[in-house]
Amino acid sequence: MAQGLAKPGIKLIDLCEAIESTNKRLIEANGLEQGIAFPTGCSINHCAAHYTPNPGDNTVLNYDDVCKIDFGTQVNGQIIDCAFTIAFNPVFNPLLVAVKEATNAGIAAAGIDVKLCDIGEAI
Numbered sequence: 001m002a003q004g005l006a007k008p009g010i011k012l013i014d015l016c017e018a019i020e021s022t023n024k025r026l027i028e029a030n031g032l033e034q035g036i037a038f039p040t041g042c043s044i045n046h047c048a049a050h051y052t053p054n055p056g057d058n059t060v061l062n063y064d065d066v067c068k069i070d071f072g073t074q075v076n077g078q079i080i081d082c083a084f085t086i087a088f089n090p091v092f093n094p095l096l097v098a099v100k101e102a103t104n105a106g107i108a109a110a111g112i113d114v115k116l117c118d119i120g121e122a123i
Contacts, residue, residue, distance in 0.1 A: 002071070006086050008063040013053040015061065016040040019071050027073050037072030037079045044068075063088045066095065 002019045019040050029035035043051040044065045070083040085099045102123045109122035
């Protein structure tokens with residue numbers, strides 16, 4: 001859903017609000033019991049992570065941007081975090097491939113009693 005919404009020309013605030021609205025609907029948000037885990041991050045280009053547009057922010061996603069989306073859901077305090085990187089210009093395809101390979105390497109290295117530094121080394 002979120003990847004389909006992210007298109008050149010959309011305001012970052014509109015993208016984040018759409019993701020959060022869908023998140024709340026799908027999780028059947030209910031106060032502190034279940035809902036959004038943290039504000040949706042929508043970081044572009046030089047901003048590596050954790051940028052969330054505020055009301056009135058008119059920043060628009062462009063064709064030549066690299067955008068990192070990060071959103072989460074919580075149920076009874078248990079958090080699921082989802083993050084992915086998108087780009088529209090094919091010049092960034094090698095970067096997207098590297099991101100996927102790094103993610104898969106981290107998943108393959110993860111397990112019971114594995115040190116975080118070992119996962120980081122695999123990535």
